[in-house]
Amino acid sequence: MGLERAFADEPAFVPYLAAGDPSYEASLEYVEALARGGADVIELGLPFSEPIAEGKTIQNAIVRSLEAGMTPDRFFEFVEDLDVDVPLVCMTYYNLIYQYGEGDSESRSDSENASGETASQGPRPFVEKAAAVGIEGLVVPDLPAEEAAPLRQACDEFGLDLVFIVAPTTKGDRLERMLEQVSGYVYVQARLGVTGAREDVDDATEESLARLSDWDVPKAVGFGIKTGDHAERIVSAGADGVIVGSALVDIVAEGHENGDPVDEVADRLEAKARELKDGALRGAAERPQPERT
Amino acid sequence: MSTDDAHDPKFGEYGGQYVPEALMPAIEELTDAYQRYVLENEDGFMDEFRERLADFGGRPTPLQYADQLSARYDTDVYLKREDLLHGGAHKLNNALGQVLLAKYMGKERIIAETGAGQHGTATAMAAAHLDMPCEIYMGETDIARQRPNVFRMRINGSEVNPVTVGRGTLKEAISETMRDWATTVENTHYVIGSIVGPHPFPKMVRDFQAVISEEAREQAIEKTGGLPDSVLACAGGGSNTMGTFAHFVDDDGEPRSPEQSSDDEPRDRVDLYAVEAGGSSLQVDEEEGVAPNSATLSTGDEGVLHGARTKLLQDSDGQIMESHSVSAGLDYAGVGPELAHLVDEDRVTPVNVDDDAALEAFHRLSQDEGIIPALETAHAFGYLEEHHDEVGDTVIVNVSGRGDKDLETVIEETSKRDLDIAPDMSIFERVGGGGL
Numbered sequence: 001m002g003l004e005r006a007f008a009d010e011p012a013f014v015p016y017l018a019a020g021d022p023s024y025e026a027s028l029e030y031v032e033a034l035a036r037g038g039a040d041v042i043e044l045g046l047p048f049s050e051p052i053a054e055g056k057t058i059q060n061a062i063v064r065s066l067e068a069g070m071t072p073d074r075f076f077e078f079v080e081d082l083d084v085d086v087p088l089v090c091m092t093y094y095n096l097i098y099q100y101g102e103g104d105s106e107s108r109s110d111s112e113n114a115s116g117e118t119a120s121q122g123p124r125p126f127v128e129k130a131a132a133v134g135i136e137g138l139v140v141p142d143l144p145a146e147e148a149a150p151l152r153q154a155c156d157e158f159g160l161d162l163v164f165i166v167a168p169t170t171k172g173d174r175l176e177r178m179l180e181q182v183s184g185y186v187y188v189q190a191r192l193g194v195t196g197a198r199e200d201v202d203d204a205t206e207e208s209l210a211r212l213s214d215w216d217v218p219k220a221v222g223f224g225i226k227t228g229d230h231a232e233r234i235v236s237a238g239a240d241g242v243i244v245g246s247a248l249v250d251i252v253a254e255g256h257e258n259g260d261p262v263d264e265v266a267d268r269l270e271a272k273a274r275e276l277k278d279g280a281l282r283g284a285a286e287r288p289q290p291e292r293t
Numbered sequence: 294m295s296t297d298d299a300h301d302p303k304f305g306e307y308g309g310q311y312v313p314e315a316l317m318p319a320i321e322e323l324t325d326a327y328q329r330y331v332l333e334n335e336d337g338f339m340d341e342f343r344e345r346l347a348d349f350g351g352r353p354t355p356l357q358y359a360d361q362l363s364a365r366y367d368t369d370v371y372l373k374r375e376d377l378l379h380g381g382a383h384k385l386n387n388a389l390g391q392v393l394l395a396k397y398m399g400k401e402r403i404i405a406e407t408g409a410g411q412h413g414t415a416t417a418m419a420a421a422h423l424d425m426p427c428e429i430y431m432g433e434t435d436i437a438r439q440r441p442n443v444f445r446m447r448i449n450g451s452e453v454n455p456v457t458v459g460r461g462t463l464k465e466a467i468s469e470t471m472r473d474w475a476t477t478v479e480n481t482h483y484v485i486g487s488i489v490g491p492h493p494f495p496k497m498v499r500d501f502q503a504v505i506s507e508e509a510r511e512q513a514i515e516k517t518g519g520l521p522d523s524v525l526a527c528a529g530g531g532s533n534t535m536g537t538f539a540h541f542v543d544d545d546g547e548p549r550s551p552e553q554s555s556d557d558e559p560r561d562r563v564d565l566y567a568v569e570a571g572g573s574s575l576q577v578d579e580e581e582g583v584a585p586n587s588a589t590l591s592t593g594d595e596g597v598l599h600g601a602r603t604k605l606l607q608d609s610d611g612q613i614m615e616s617h618s619v620s621a622g623l624d625y626a627g628v629g630p631e632l633a634h635l636v637d638e639d640r641v642t643p644v645n646v647d648d649d650a651a652l653e654a655f656h657r658l659s660q661d662e663g664i665i666p667a668l669e670t671a672h673a674f675g676y677l678e679e680h681h682d683e684v685g686d687t688v689i690v691n692v693s694g695r696g697d698k699d700l701e702t703v704i705e706e707t708s709k710r711d712l713d714i715a716p717d718m719s720i721f722e723r724v725g726g727g728g729l
Contacts, residue, residue: 048611048612049459049582049612049613050464050468050598050599050613051468052312052313052468052471052472052475052599053313053472053475054472055472059458063458066612071610072610072611073610093597094311094597095596095597095598095605095607095611095613096610096611096612098596098597098611099596099607099609099610099611100610100611141313141314142311142312142313142597142600143311144310144311144312144313144314144317146302146309146310146317147309147310147311164314165313165314165315166314167313167314167315167317167318168315169314169315169316169317169318169319169478169479170314170315170317170318171318174317174318174321178314189314189315192315192475192476192477192478192479193315193472193475193476194472194475194476
């Protein structure tokens, strides 16, 4: 488990794109552009048909990717085809993880044991495959700590980090329960709601960071970060990294709608990535220096 | 009412709480409120709920002997008349319960999703009755086929938000309502319309709907001196189904423990049939991601959707399929986790009826008994028509709702088919109007 290393020396820039949006080949180019622009960890979305935690921007990206033929197996091929030297995290919903490796319904019923469970039922086959292709961590927005034990066990077995999301509403006992499960980094949700770029930075971010101040795990803030200035403010407020999705997906969507050449869109993504990474670095420079003793 | 532990989120392996972290504190708050107000009657919540169900809702609803159907099938057929509840469907039981609970919890705003519009209508009525602002999410496909209910929601003062993603039906409306809730969770209660979603919704909604079977069981004993051989209810998400079955589930022919037994409690076996929408076919087109049915209990596989582990219509990757039924109220790719569990335990028998048989049953009940049923309900009567020899000598069928909302759909779908039982609809052509 090693995602923490990405946050060790400087604030991490963690971009998100839906894998396969708007096509398999273009998406490879786009992810590689993010790496060139300074990504420290890349979150790759494996599209699920019912993405209840996503706003319109990422919902639409998921629809484009599914329509272009993305499946869990294609996703793993995608990861293998990527030419990047950056840790990769898979962000998806639990049903795809739970179903992976079960085969069709006929073979499922054939392999049922006495208790009605199948030999491959549960998250283990997915995690095993993810580890084999080089995925280092998972983010599962519809899997709270209460339901995470089977996935946590599989991630431990195959050496993957399991990243949890802390919301502005997460307080008290829930924080303690979550701390027992977190590894890699914690995804700090900057404000209530679903994903989507915003024009401002919510005060809830600073409050959430303050609640987590004694957690010995990197804290990456996501939801609504759109510009280098946002990244600067978030990091100067104490975040160890920034997670940016919708603002990047917007660039992909606009390029797709306008029929722009893939390399031009990739250049824009690289430039945006650099802007966000530079903002995060500026934020780190502005932090109060620890007092010398 | 249930004596289940409010803090046990599972029915066997089904159920649970698979939701974004932002919602978990609200779900914990709701679980606590369910325990205190619903299970323990704190502050007299359940007394007020039952009083409002009686005075505002019109409970108890009758258990009516159906003369013509009984003669036709040579079986005593009793109808539990939830269509006579205020609003015209069983949905008010749950909507009133949850809106009242939201008020006890100090919430300031109600949101809900709806498929056929009956839950949206019931929620809008309950919100108006209890003076709470309310917004309803509804797929645009369902808005088009359920216009009367859309009008009713608006007339009762609720906003109706069209959902345009996907196929624009209940599945998409639920996802969109969860997104709203994730944004507004601190002051808003989400009135889930069926026994689906994260714990405690499946148990809580069942408990609010269990008044149906509580009454039906007592009424059956009173009218017939015993329990029915079978109970039939249509199944979409499953709230009407579980409400109709809840107080019969323990009538399984098994010996009771000494604490549970009493001389006046019959202990017969009551067979429970959940009648799903067979749509146009039980076959699926996996490549297109379409199941031309909503027969989740009969054909679905275990998975996780909208907060719960349950049976789902999904492809081999775990992507959720588009479902289909002529009845918008049954058109959902999931089903309540408790029903999925009871099917696995062989306590509930899942069966299905296709669109054609449901339409025929719609016309038959209308003509034979003077009851225009909801298309959802018509599925249960479609099963009775085909299998009346198998349901025993006495059967209760839940008339889950009235069919006024479905008349446009029935006219359109009937005109596409050659149904001997359907009335001659040419009068509409002669007067130059097709719609209502």
